[in-house]
Amino acid sequence: MRSNLHPYAQDNGAFLQIQNVVKDFGHGAVAVNHVSLDIRKGEIFALLGSSGCGKTTLLRMLAGFETPTSGHIVLNGQDLVSLPPYQRPINMMFQSYALFPHLSVWDNVAFGLRRDGLPREEVAERVDAMLRLVQLERYGKRKPHQLSGGQQQRVALARSLAKRPQLLLLDEPLGALDKKLREATQIELVNIIAEVGVTCVMVTHDQEEAMTMAHRIAIMSEGHILQVGAPHEVYETPATRFVADFIGNVNLMDGVLALDEPDHVLIRCMDCEHLVGHGITGTEGMAVAVAVRPEKISLSRQPLETPYNQVHGVVRDLAYFGSYTVYHLQLNSGAVLKVSATNAARHSDAMLQAGESVWAHWDETAQVVLTQ
Amino acid sequence: MSRLTTAGLMTRLSRLLSLAWLAGGYLFLYLPIAALVLYSFSASELPNTWGGFTLKWYAALGHDQELLDGLALSLKIAFATAWGSVLIGTAAAWALVKHPRFRGRTLFSGMVNAPLVMPEVIVGLSLLLMLVSMQRWLGFPERGALTIWLGHLLLGLAYATVVLQARLKGLNPQLEEAAMDLGARPGEVFFLVTLPGLAPSLVSAWLLTFTISLDDVVLSAFLSGPGSTTLPLAIFSRARLGLSPDINAVATVIISVVASGVVLASYLIARRERRLAAEIAAAQHA
Numbered sequence: 209m210r211s212n213l214h215p216y217a218q219d220n221g222a223f224l225q226i227q228n229v230v231k232d233f234g235h236g237a238v239a240v241n242h243v244s245l246d247i248r249k250g251e252i253f254a255l256l257g258s259s260g261c262g263k264t265t266l267l268r269m270l271a272g273f274e275t276p277t278s279g280h281i282v283l284n285g286q287d288l289v290s291l292p293p294y295q296r297p298i299n300m301m302f303q304s305y306a307l308f309p310h311l312s313v314w315d316n317v318a319f320g321l322r323r324d325g326l327p328r329e330e331v332a333e334r335v336d337a338m339l340r341l342v343q344l345e346r347y348g349k350r351k352p353h354q355l356s357g358g359q360q361q362r363v364a365l366a367r368s369l370a371k372r373p374q375l376l377l378l379d380e381p382l383g384a385l386d387k388k389l390r391e392a393t394q395i396e397l398v399n400i401i402a403e404v405g406v407t408c409v410m411v412t413h414d415q416e417e418a419m420t421m422a423h424r425i426a427i428m429s430e431g432h433i434l435q436v437g438a439p440h441e442v443y444e445t446p447a448t449r450f451v452a453d454f455i456g457n458v459n460l461m462d463g464v465l466a467l468d469e470p471d472h473v474l475i476r477c478m479d480c481e482h483l484v485g486h487g488i489t490g491t492e493g494m495a496v497a498v499a500v501r502p503e504k505i506s507l508s509r510q511p512l513e514t515p516y517n518q519v520h521g522v523v524r525d526l527a528y529f530g531s532y533t534v535y536h537l538q539l540n541s542g543a544v545l546k547v548s549a550t551n552a553a554r555h556s557d558a559m560l561q562a563g564e565s566v567w568a569h570w571d572e573t574a575q576v577v578l579t580q
Numbered sequence: 581m582s583r584l585t586t587a588g589l590m591t592r593l594s595r596l597l598s599l600a601w602l603a604g605g606y607l608f609l610y611l612p613i614a615a616l617v618l619y620s621f622s623a624s625e626l627p628n629t630w631g632g633f634t635l636k637w638y639a640a641l642g643h644d645q646e647l648l649d650g651l652a653l654s655l656k657i658a659f660a661t662a663w664g665s666v667l668i669g670t671a672a673a674w675a676l677v678k679h680p681r682f683r684g685r686t687l688f689s690g691m692v693n694a695p696l697v698m699p700e701v702i703v704g705l706s707l708l709l710m711l712v713s714m715q716r717w718l719g720f721p722e723r724g725a726l727t728i729w730l731g732h733l734l735l736g737l738a739y740a741t742v743v744l745q746a747r748l749k750g751l752n753p754q755l756e757e758a759a760m761d762l763g764a765r766p767g768e769v770f771f772l773v774t775l776p777g778l779a780p781s782l783v784s785a786w787l788l789t790f791t792i793s794l795d796d797v798v799l800s801a802f803l804s805g806p807g808s809t810t811l812p813l814a815i816f817s818r819a820r821l822g823l824s825p826d827i828n829a830v831a832t833v834i835i836s837v838v839a840s841g842v843v844l845a846s847y848l849i850a851r852r853e854r855r856l857a858a859e860i861a862a863a864q865h866a
């Protein structure tokens with residue numbers, strides 16, 4: 209993806225350590241269940257998960273608005289759990305921005321600095337610098353309700369960065385913006401965070417946002433962390449069916465392990481036999497699934513001369529998106545295979561029509577074998 | 581063609597009719613007030629007969645010690661009631677909104693709201709009974725300004741709590757969290773974020789309870805003692821003895837004060853809006 213925008217932060221040990229944290233709201237509602245994470249200095253770390261999986265709760269424990277039922281949160285060697293929010297070197301940007309409606313933009317940004325009792329000139333200097341950073345110098349006198357959504361978002365960012373926190377928390381930072389503005393803002397936000405050099409934990413349920421902005425992503429479900437890794441790692445080597453399905457589009461083909469050799473395995477599914485060029489830890493006969501991303505599948509009207517990694521199907525639906533087309537193939541077993549093909553040429557005869565009979569095949573390295 | 585004209589006539593007629601309704605309604609509301617103002621300038625001794633223009637009733641007001649004392653007392657009690665109601669009301673609203681669970685919350689909430697629904701006569705009567713018994717056993721307190729104030733406070737604080745409770749519920753709790761996140765201690769959060777958020781409701785609660793106290797007759801009648809006659813009580817007792825033009829004059833003064841207050845307030849609000857708009861325009865072109 210676009211992670212080349214922001215090179216990996218140096219690996220200089222964990223800056224923020226979340227150790228075995230549990231949050232139990234009672235009545236059997238365990239919002240965060242034994243979560244452990246190590247976050248590096250200068251890193252943008254995204255918590256990604258569907259609604260209600262506990263992302264906000266975890267973030268609020270970092271900010272100090274919720275107390276963990278058990279576990280430790282250690283920032284830069286200091287245990288935070290006993291500190292109230294106003295003593296933590298952490299600032300948060302709220303999903304609703306939570307700008308003070310009775311204060312001007314300038315006073316909003318100055319709020320935190322004044323609480324620290326900084327001298328007047330230094331407050332002014334730092335507020336002006338912050339407003340310059342988010343390109344709102346001319347809006348200092350306005351009240352929040354006189355700004356657009358995107359401008360409010362930048363004020364909220366400036367306010368949470370003004371105190372130079374050791375850790376910045378972002379709760380759905382772009383959730384309130386419309387799609388177009390969101391894409392432009394993602395990159396701008398990453399650039400600002402990189403310029404300031406602050407370590408950042410963000411929460412989102414938008415996987416594209418997580419992929420574009422974060423150095424590393426943690427996939428959460430029902431209070432648990434399922435997988436942690438760089439965007440391309442969680443996309444290309446998902447560890448479980450849930451992660452494969454959650455991130456991007458995927459075809460999951462269920463089968464059994466037919467042959468297990470150290471250097472290759474054979475998996476038999478309903479529609480084809482999969483040859484995988486590496487061993488897996490499993491026993492012959494066990495149920496596994498093979499995941500193949502739609503964009504890694506090629507289509508042709510004639511079969512290739514290989515017995516493996518190839519299926520026959522009929523084009524049932526196709527959706528044209530301009531730069532690519534998504535085909536839904538009905539396989540012999542009745543299963544549906546999603547294929548996305550790049551439209552490289554204009555007016556191509558190669559464009560398949562609904563009802564056509566085609567062969568779909570893929571590289572053996574495109575497959576991920578999932579055992580759970 | 582002719583049908584079109586009929587339809588046109590019908591709409592014109594119905595518009596006239598609704599205008600007449602409107603005019604009738606306004607007349608009913610404001611004609612008595614206009615008449616009262618008019619007769620306050622009448623030289624006749626009878627309050628509803630025109631006897632030529634005069635200002636003598638107004639001049640007489642300046643020497644009418646009973647009314648002047650009543651006014652001073654009413655204003656004093658109204659000020660004290662407004663401040664007391666807003667202070668206690670804020671605390672009560674805070675307890676009810678910020679602490680959804682504490683022992684006796686339902687009882688407390690019911691007791692705070694009871695004076696709103698209880699007929700004033702009954703509240704006044706029961707307070708009077710209590711005061712009489714207290715006087716007998718403790719020799720204290722004497723009925724007067726203090727007891728009137730306590731009665732008004734009881735009523736005003738119920739209204740203030742309702743108004744402030746609604747506002748406090750509507751405030752975004754994330755604002756307080758954001759303030760705390762930025763380093764504000766709980767006390768600072770209250771004064772820097774919660775209180776400004778409550779401000780419009782504090783003003784309306786203050787004005788509401790001020791007015792309630794200023795024109796209260798029922799409670800004051802039960803709770804007043806000799807030498808503590810509020811303005812409404814004075815007017816009321818005079819009106820019972822027969823209408824007289826000096827009461828018209830008092831009423832006109834009150835009406836003018838209220839009207840000019842409203843006009844001044846809307847002028848100030850409009851000026852603030854204009855200034856804000858100008859500031860924004862300046863910021864944009866800077």
Ligand SMILES: Nc1ncnc2c1ncn2[C@@H]1O[C@H](COP(=O)(O)OP(=O)(O)OP(=O)(O)O)[C@@H](O)[C@H]1O
Pocket residue numbers: 233237238239257258259260261262263264265266413
């Ligand atoms: N104060 C609370 N009391 C009881 N249960 C709560 C409380 N706050 C959150 N929960 C529960 O904890 C779970 C996780 O909530 P949380 O707000 O962390 O989800 P989320 O991942 O942020 O979801 P979303 O994407 O919808 O914001 C939910 O089931 C929620 O109902």
Ligand SMILES: [Mg+2]
Pocket residue numbers: 263264265
């Ligand atoms: Mg959330």
